[in-house]
Amino acid sequence: MEGEIILVAHTEGLNGLPQECKQTVDLTNGHSNHKPEVNGVAPGHAIIKEHTNGHSLHKPVPISALKQNGLLQSLAAGGDQLKLNTEEVNSEVERAREEWDALESIQPVLPEELAPSPLIPFNEALQHFQTTDLADFLKNIQPTIRRTGLAAITHFLFGPPRLHKELLEERDLVFAIAQCSLDNGQPVHMRVLQTIYKKLTGNRNDCPRLGPHWENVGFQGIDPATDLRGTGFLGLMHTLYLVMDPETLPLARDIYKLSQHPVQNFPFSVMSINMTRIALHALREEVLSKECNRRQQVVAVINDFYAATFLHLYQLWKNEQKTISDSGYVLKEVELFAKKNPKQILRRLEAFLKERRTRIGHQASPDSLSHSNRSPSDRGSSLGTQGTKEGKEMNFTGVCELPAEMEGEARLI
Numbered sequence: 001m002e003g004e005i006i007l008v009a010h011t012e013g014l015n016g017l018p019q020e021c022k023q024t025v026d027l028t029n030g031h032s033n034h035k036p037e038v039n040g041v042a043p044g045h046a047i048i049k050e051h052t053n054g055h056s057l058h059k060p061v062p063i064s065a066l067k068q069n070g071l072l073q074s075l076a077a078g079g080d081q082l083k084l085n086t087e088e089v090n091s092e093v094e095r096a097r098e099e100w101d102a103l104e105s106i107q108p109v110l111p112e113e114l115a116p117s118p119l120i121p122f123n124e125a126l127q128h129f130q131t132t133d134l135a136d137f138l139k140n141i142q143p144t145i146r147r148t149g150l151a152a153i154t155h156f157l158f159g160p161p162r163l164h165k166e167l168l169e170e171r172d173l174v175f176a177i178a179q180c181s182l183d184n185g186q187p188v189h190m191r192v193l194q195t196i197y198k199k200l201t202g203n204r205n206d207c208p209r210l211g212p213h214w215e216n217v218g219f220q221g222i223d224p225a226t227d228l229r230g231t232g233f234l235g236l237m238h239t240l241y242l243v244m245d246p247e248t249l250p251l252a253r254d255i256y257k258l259s260q261h262p263v264q265n266f267p268f269s270v271m272s273i274n275m276t277r278i279a280l281h282a283l284r285e286e287v288l289s290k291e292c293n294r295r296q297q298v299v300a301v302i303n304d305f306y307a308a309t310f311l312h313l314y315q316l317w318k319n320e321q322k323t324i325s326d327s328g329y330v331l332k333e334v335e336l337f338a339k340k341n342p343k344q345i346l347r348r349l350e351a352f353l354k355e356r357r358t359r360i361g362h363q364a365s366p367d368s369l370s371h372s373n374r375s376p377s378d379r380g381s382s383l384g385t386q387g388t389k390e391g392k393e394m395n396f397t398g399v400c401e402l403p404a405e406m407e408g409e410a411r412l413i
Contacts, residue, residue, distance in 0.1 A: 116206045119198065120191040122241045126299065128188040129233075134176045141175040143168075145285055163289045163298075170298040171283065178234040178280055182225040184209060192236050193224060199243035200256050200268070218259055218268030227270055231280060235273040238306045242272070247353050248307050255314045264317065266324050272310065278335045279306040287339050291346065308349035309338045 163171060183189050194206050200217050207213050210222045219227050228235050242252040259268040279302050282288050292301045313334045316322065322330055338345050 116198075116204060117191050117194050119195045119244070120188065120240070122237070122244050122303075125188055125192050125237060125240060128186075129173065129177050129180070134173075134180075137176050137179050138172060141172060141179065143171055143175050143284060160286045160289050161293060163286065164293050164296070167292055167296070167298050171292075174234065174283065174298055174302060175280075177237060178232040178276075180233040182228060182233060182236070189233070189236075192233075192240050196236065196239050196243060196269075199249065200252070214269075215267075217256075218266070218270055218272070220267060220270055224269070227273055231273050231276040234280070235276045238276045238279070238303065239269065239272050241303045242307055242310070247357075250356060251307070251311060251314075251352070255310060258314065258318055264321060264323055266317070266327060271313070271327075274331055275306050275310045275313065278309055278338055281335070282339050282342065285339065287342050291342060304346055304349060305338070305342065308345045309334060311349055311352055312338065312345055 182193070190209070193209075197207055197214075197217055198204065212222055214222060214224050221227075224236075239252075242248050255271075256268050258264060259266050259271070282305060283298075283302055288298075288301055288305060291305075292298050295301055313330065316330060316334065
């Protein structure tokens with residue numbers, strides 16, 4: 001009798017799912033034709049389910065039509081090949097994930113960060129203030145000490161000479177700079193700060209505006225601006241002058257080296273600000289008027305007086321083995337001596353620089369010697385002449401000065 005015998009068996013298929021295997025036996029002339037089926041479908045066909053009125057219909061589809069499917073290709077390759085391909089896929093996914101994580105960690109580099117900011121000469125920084133409108137600050141400056149009564153008469157008769165009228169504008173500019181605060185939005189301000197750090201530390205790259213690295217050059221915290229309340233931006237201008245003049249740079253490095261001494265250490269920048277404060281007081285008390293009149297300059301004279309005062313402190317601190325606990329006494333002693341002997345202290349600076357030139361003269365070229373053989377007054381003249389000439393052609397309509405209660409010495413901690 002001809003017919004079909006259907007054998008149904010449940011086996012575990014791919015992915016651990018059970019498969020219903022049917023074996024169809026055709027009895028024809030006593031012979032059986034076995035047609036194994038998987039879930040009711042003959043090999044070489046796939047099943048498509050269609051839902052019609054809530055019933056699902058199975059339609060066999062040739063697997064050749066789905067050859068583009070990567071998973072079916074893996075299935076066709078067999079279990080071992082599927083396992084191998086899965087491992088390859090996992091490794092590629094892991095590699096892609098690592099590359100993506102590395103890509104996320106890369107910070108974008110802005111064009112301005114590709115190269116460090118250039119060093120700024122003192123004269124360029126000075127010209128910035130000469131061409132800046134300082135009108136709002138000129139109203140508040142106090143360029144001289146107000147004297148009344150007998151004190152005024154005594155000062156007029158026996159005191160130092162008055163500053164020449166043609167130098168008053170340049171003097172007011174100095175007091176204006178002393179009232180300007182550090183402005184993060186001014187590129188010149190930032191270049192001055194970066195130049196000081198680079199010249200003292202030897203670092204070629206720019207450093208962050210805020211951070212503990214500023215303590216390495218003698219500021220008292222992460223923001224140098226907090227130490228400038230007594231002298232304003234003039235405190236940075238004087239340090240810039242010290243490190244950018246080729247003759248005073250070795251002195252700046254000697255002082256900086258002493259400030260790093262394990263026993264005799266002191267905050268370099270704060271000490272420098274104190275020297276600027278002494279120079280400002282000397283200018284206000286007209287101690288420097290005679291020298292300014294002689295040289296017909298103000299900026300150059302106060303620069304050299306600042307450097308000379310710093311040299312005096314350096315020699316006293318080093319030779320007498322002072323420490324930070326002696327700072328208050330030493331600062332008072334230096335200020336009294338400098339104000340009482342301005343001419344003497346300036347001559348000491350000139351003699352010191354001349355002696356240094358003599359020691360290194362055999363290593364210098366004739367051109368560098370001709371440049372370095374100038375006196376401090378000549379060097380100051382070269383720095384201040386350009387600014388002074390331009391300043392007389394312009395109207396310095398403003399200077400910035402601090403409120404009276406904020407003036408005073410920068411304290412050492």
